[in-house]
Amino acid sequence: MQEDQEKIKQKEARDLEEIKDFYDSVYYRDRHIRPPRRHEVNLAKQMQVNSASRVLDVACGTGEWLLACQQLGAKVAGVDLSEKAIEICKEQMSAGEFYAQAAESLPFAENSFDLVTCLGSLEHFVNPVQALTEMRRVATDQARFILLVPNADFLTRKLGLFSGTYQVDAKEVVRTLEEWQDIFNQAGLTVKRRWKDLHILNWEWICKGRWFQIPLRIAQALALPLWPLRWQYQVYHLCEKSD
Numbered sequence: 001m002q003e004d005q006e007k008i009k010q011k012e013a014r015d016l017e018e019i020k021d022f023y024d025s026v027y028y029r030d031r032h033i034r035p036p037r038r039h040e041v042n043l044a045k046q047m048q049v050n051s052a053s054r055v056l057d058v059a060c061g062t063g064e065w066l067l068a069c070q071q072l073g074a075k076v077a078g079v080d081l082s083e084k085a086i087e088i089c090k091e092q093m094s095a096g097e098f099y100a101q102a103a104e105s106l107p108f109a110e111n112s113f114d115l116v117t118c119l120g121s122l123e124h125f126v127n128p129v130q131a132l133t134e135m136r137r138v139a140t141d142q143a144r145f146i147l148l149v150p151n152a153d154f155l156t157r158k159l160g161l162f163s164g165t166y167q168v169d170a171k172e173v174v175r176t177l178e179e180w181q182d183i184f185n186q187a188g189l190t191v192k193r194r195w196k197d198l199h200i201l202n203w204e205w206i207c208k209g210r211w212f213q214i215p216l217r218i219a220q221a222l223a224l225p226l227w228p229l230r231w232q233y234q235v236y237h238l239c240e241k242s243d
Contacts, residue, residue: 023082036068039199059121063089103131132187145239197234
């Protein structure tokens with residue numbers, strides 16, 4: 001049993017190194033500072049972020065979501081595997097607290113944050129339950145958690161018209177909404193509310209890729225608001241600590 005655990009740890013360490021290399025050398029290679037997008041600003045307002053808020057974003061990337069929170073007065077912190085991404089965060093949010101390291105071990109004390117987020121990244125973690133357990137540890141008892149995850153039952157995926165993002169080259173495990181909820185429960189989190197992620201409904205996304213894909217993207221953009229939650233591409237989960 002001990003040997004098995006050691007092998008698992010060694011594999012996770014190798015996976016983390018490969019994922020880090022992908023994000024540093026490929027995903028964030030040409031990234032630069034950019035302002036928050038509309039859906040990030042709207043989410044910050046929806047969560048009533050203000051000057052009393054302490055916000056942690058896990059897998060924060062280049063920090064646009066946190067910048068939206070900081071512009072509303074929040075104290076912000078972020079963790080990401082990519083050193084390049086963290087450098088960009090530090091450049092645009094010098095008052096924030098940022099670390100380039102894995103989510104499975106967070107460098108913060110207990111009860112440090114009242115809003116903890118992980119937006120579109122949990123499917124890339126080597127140990128999502130451990131990472132969520134760490135998020136729970138550093139959160140206050142009344143904290144809210146916003147977790148945005150992809151859905152294995154996404155209708156376009158099930159029809160064979162979508163095979164995942166190019167981040168699948170690093171690691172991408174897409175689960176059903178029921179499987180995600182089970183992972184949240186294992187980490188001591190209870191789902192209070194879920195809602196559709198419709199931020200891709202814009203011309204930038206529709207025109208992305210090759211020209212012959214545009215009609216399909218237009219059709220999907222028109223359909224997504226009408227599809228039930230179980231067919232959505234990504235779904236937001238608002239969670240709290242379990243009793």
